[in-house]
Amino acid sequence: MRPAMLRSEDRPMPRSDAQPDAQFDRQPGAGRRRSVDLSVYLVTDTEQCGGVDGVVRTVREAVPAGVTLVQLRDHHLSDDDFVALGRRLVDVLDGTGVPLLIDDRVHLVGPIGAQGAHVGQDDMPIDRARAMLGPDAILGLSTQTPGHVAAARAMGEQLVDYLGVGALHSTGTKPEAGDLGMATVASVVEVSPWPVCAIGGVKADDAAPLAAIGCDGMSVVSAICGQPDIAAATRRLVDAWSRATGVPATHTGHAEGNPVGQASPARQDPSASPNPSPDKAAR
Ligand SMILES: Cc1ncc(COP(=O)(O)OP(=O)(O)O)c(N)n1
Numbered sequence: 001m002r003p004a005m006l007r008s009e010d011r012p013m014p015r016s017d018a019q020p021d022a023q024f025d026r027q028p029g030a031g032r033r034r035s036v037d038l039s040v041y042l043v044t045d046t047e048q049c050g051g052v053d054g055v056v057r058t059v060r061e062a063v064p065a066g067v068t069l070v071q072l073r074d075h076h077l078s079d080d081d082f083v084a085l086g087r088r089l090v091d092v093l094d095g096t097g098v099p100l101l102i103d104d105r106v107h108l109v110g111p112i113g114a115q116g117a118h119v120g121q122d123d124m125p126i127d128r129a130r131a132m133l134g135p136d137a138i139l140g141l142s143t144q145t146p147g148h149v150a151a152a153r154a155m156g157e158q159l160v161d162y163l164g165v166g167a168l169h170s171t172g173t174k175p176e177a178g179d180l181g182m183a184t185v186a187s188v189v190e191v192s193p194w195p196v197c198a199i200g201g202v203k204a205d206d207a208a209p210l211a212a213i214g215c216d217g218m219s220v221v222s223a224i225c226g227q228p229d230i231a232a233a234t235r236r237l238v239d240a241w242s243r244a245t246g247v248p249a250t251h252t253g254h255a256e257g258n259p260v261g262q263a264s265p266a267r268q269d270p271s272a273s274p275n276p277s278p279d280k281a282a283r
Pocket residue numbers: 041043071073103104118119120121122123140141142163164165166197199219
């Protein structure tokens with residue numbers, strides 16, 4: 001296991017351009033995009049949560065414990081039931097500063113009142129998703145290879161806000177996602193002009209190595225959903241990420257000064273972290 005605090009020689013190079021204004025993060029060539037706090041990103045699984053009420057309860061308990069972003073992911077609910085669940089999550093997240101993203105069903109972002117969507121390589125193309133969502137919504141894209149990053153860049157760097165890369169480890173939540181391993185995730189981070197979160201079997205022990213390769217966050221399902229103590233499980237991830245990055249954990253359940261969709265002030269200040277992400281766009 002790696003030490004909790006990274007040695008200086010392990011730390012990635014700091015971003016040279018990280019001077020975001022109040023609402024937007026600017027990366028060279030990437031256009032002016034909203035910055036998103038990917039630190040501990042909860043992706044919901046209705047079955048693991050024990051049903052739709054369990055999803056609502058999980059989000060309600062995880063957000064005050066420090067989750068920074070929530071994605072509603074369910075491949076089985078009808079659109080009507082999905083919208084009903086999404087609206088309940090919007091109510092839970094109201095005033096917390098934590099955005100809600102919608103997996104796959106981009107057309108339901110508006111009816112739910114969510115802040116954006118996440119699409120994969122086999123979903124709606126990012127140019128179409130962006131056109132549907134408008135310029136201010138958050139859009140995430142799944143990538144597995146540097147080639148995927150190059151293809152997304154070729155479509156326009158202003159289209160997406162972040163990448164999800166996985167599966168880091170094989171996972172029962174999505175067995176077909178395989179097992180990329182840390183080196184492949186690092187190869188995607190290396191070429192990405194966007195912030196990157198890792199997904200797939202991610203646990204608290206992954207925080208230090210992920211931070212060391214320049215990842216911007218950990219995206220999890222089963223490390224939170226279905227855990228006997230949702231708040232404690234969330235805090236383990238939040239504290240591990242905080243130790244790995246040196247950025248104090250912000251409990252965004254109390255969202256003063258942290259409007260929806262915006263990285264928390266501590267995370268926007270690169271000097272606050274001994275382990276900021278590398279200047280990916282400058283590579
Ligand atoms: C943060 C994050 N990363 C990756 C995924 C996977 O998206 P996708 O490849 O479209 O697969 P499904 O989730 O739709 O099964 C994600 N949802 N979130």
